[in-house]
Amino acid sequence: MAVYPPKPAKEPPLTERGPIAWVRHNLLSSPYNITFTILGLAILYWTIPPFVKWAFLDANFAGHTKADCTGNGACWVFVKEKLNMFLFGFYPQDQLWRPKTVIATVLALGAFAKFVPGLHRFKLLLIAIFPIFAFMMLHGGSFGLSLVETSKWGGLLLTLVIASVGIVLSFPLGILLALGRQSKLPIIKSLSVFYIEFVRGVPLITVLFMASVVLPLFFPEGVNFNKLARALIGITLFEAAYVAENIRSGFQAIPKGQYEAADALGLGYWQKMALVILPQAIKVTIPNLVGTFISLFKDTSLVMIIGLFDLLAMVNVTSNDRDWLGMDTEGYVFVAFIFWIFTFSMSMYSKRLEKKLNTDKGK
C-alpha cells in the first residue's frame, strides 16, 4: 500500500512571521499607525539622546572636587563625594557602621524569612525584636554606643525610618478604624467615620503642621516629643485613615455567608473578626494596601517642610555646600532615581500579587 506521508506545513510568508511581521503589525499597520511611529521616534530622539549625553557621555565620574567636573554633562563626582550625606544625613561619620548594620540585618532577616521554611514563631519573635534592636543601634545611649540624637538622622535612612514606622503603626490603627466603621454601635461608628473622612479631606501638610506646632500644646509641660516623633505621629494618624478605607473595601468583598458561618460556629466578635473576616479582607485588599504604602513612601518627602532632613532635603543641604554650588540638578536626579527604585519595585510587587490573587479565584 502506498504511503502518503503528510508534507510539512508550508511556512508563513516572510512578511507574516518573525520580527518583520511584528514591525508590520505593531508599528506600520496603517498610515495612521505609521504617523504615530514617526511621532514616537521623534519623541525618543528629543528625550533619550540628550539625557544619555548629559548623564553618561559628557558626565564626569572620576575625581574628588568640583574642579574635576570639566564636561558639560552631569557631575556625578558630587553624588559620589556626598553619598554618605544622601544616605545617612548628619549621622556621625565614625558611627556609620551602625545604620549599615541595621540595613544588613533587615536584608538578612528578609532572606531568612523567605528562604528558610517553617519556624514561624521564631520568625515572628525576630520581627518583634527587630524594631527595638534597630532603635538601640541607631539611637544608642546604651550598651556602650554613643548617643546619636534623632536630629542627626537624615537622608535615605530617615526616609526609610519614617516610611517603615509609618507603615507598621498605621496598619493596626487602620484596622481598628475600619472595624469601627463597620461596627453596628452608632457612637463608635460615627466617631470612626468622622475621623476617617476628616483626615482624608485635608492635605498631609496641614496634619504635619498640626503635629509639629499644635501637638506640643496638647500635653502638659515637660512632655516633649522631638521633631521626628511629631512627624511620625502626624504621618501615622494620616495614613491610618487611608489604610482603614482600603480594609473597608476588603470587607465589602467578603460574602455575608462568612459572617453568618462564624456566628453559627459560636465565635464572639473579636474571634469572628480576627480568625475569619480580617484574614480574608486583608488578602483581598493587599494590592490596594501596597498602593497606599507607596503613596506613604512618597509622602515622607513632606517632612522636609517641617524641618527634617530626609532624602529630598539633603539635595538642598548638599548643594548649598560652598564647594559644590549649583549641583542641585545632579542631586535631584539622583534622589528621584532612589525614590523611583523603591516605589517602582513596590508597584511591581503589587502587580505580581494582584495576578497571584486573581488566579486563586480561578479567573
Added chain:
Amino acid sequence: MPAFLRNEKIRGILYQIITIVLFVGFLFYIAQNTSHNIEQRGIKTGFAFLHATAGFDITESPIPFTPASTHWDVFKVGLLNTLIVSFWGIVFSSLIGLLIGVWRLSPNWLINRIAAAYIETFRNIPVLLQILFWYNVVLATLPSTRHALNLFNTVYISNRGFFMPKFVFGDGAWMIGVALLVAVGAIVWLHRWAKRRQDLTGEQFPVFLTGIILLIGLPLLAYLIAGKPVTAVYPELHGFNFKGGKTFTPEFLALLFALSIYTATFIAEAIRSGIEAVPKGQKEAATSLGLSPMQQLRLVVLPQAVRIAIPSIINQYLNLIKNSSLAAAIGYPELVTIFAGTSLNQTGQALEILLITMLTYLLISLIVSLILNWFNAKMKIKER
C-alpha cells in the same frame, strides 16, 4: 461574668459609654493642657486676629492686597490662589492625562511604550520633588529677563516667569459673552433635535461640525458687531522686568507643571482601566451591528468606560487640590503658604489658623464628593 453582660445589646451600650467617657475625657485633658500652655506662652486665643492688620505683602494676588489688609484678606487671597492653581492644574492634567491614556491604549507599540514609560516615571517620583525640580532647576536656569526667550513678540520666557499678552475688555464686550452662551444653548438644542430626527427618520445631521462653527462664529460675529472691544496688551521690557501683559511667576508655573504632570499619570491610568474594563463582547457586538470604529468608541465603549473612569478621575482632582498645598515649599502664595505659614508665624495662633485651613480643605473635599455622589447616582445602571 454576670448574666446581663452576656446580652449583646447591653454590652454594646456599655462599650459605647466607655468610648464616650474615654473620648470626652481625652478631649477635656487636651483642652485643659492647651489652655494652660497657651496662657503660659502668652498666646492670644479667639478669632479676633482675623481683623488685625497683616503687615506683610503678597507677591501675587487676584484681589487688591496691601500690608494694611487683614489676616482675613490673607485667607481670601490664599484660598483664591489655591483655587486658581487647582483650576489650571485640573485643566492641564486632564488634557495630558487624556492624551497619555489614549496613547497607552494605542495599538502602536512604540507610542504605547512611551506612554507607559511616562506614567511609570512620573507617578513614582514624589510630587514635592517634581515641584522643587521645576522651581530650582528648570525655571531657575532660564535666561534672565533681558535675554528672555521671545516667542513672536507676544510671549516671553525668562527666569522671572512667563509673560503673556493680557486681554482688556472694553465697552460692549458683554456681547461676546452673550454670544457664547447663545452658541452653547443652540448646540444643546441642536443635539436634541438631531437625535429626535434620527430616531424618527434615520437621517443624520453633522452636529459636531455645526457646533464648532456656531461656537467660533457667533462670538466672532459679536466681536465684529460690537466694534472689536477686546484689545491685547503686550508685555514690554522696562529696565529689568516686563510691564503690561500677564505675568506667570516661576512659583505658579513650577506648581502648575509639577501637579499637572504628576496627576496626569493617574488620570491616564484611570482612563485606561475604564476603557479596558468594558467587556470585549461589547465591542464585538458593536462591530456585528455594523458600527464604525469611531461609532463603537463613541456610542458603546466610552459611555460604559466613563462610568468607571470618572469617579477615580474626580478623586484625582481632589488629590491635586490637596497637593497644591505643597506650594509651601516654594512659596507660591496659596492657603497653606501664606495663611498657615506667614499669618501663623505672625500671630502665633496655630490652633485657630490650622483649624480654619483644615476646615476649608474639608469643605472643598465635601463639595467634590457631593459632585461625585451626584455623578454616581446619575450614572448608575438603571436595571428594569
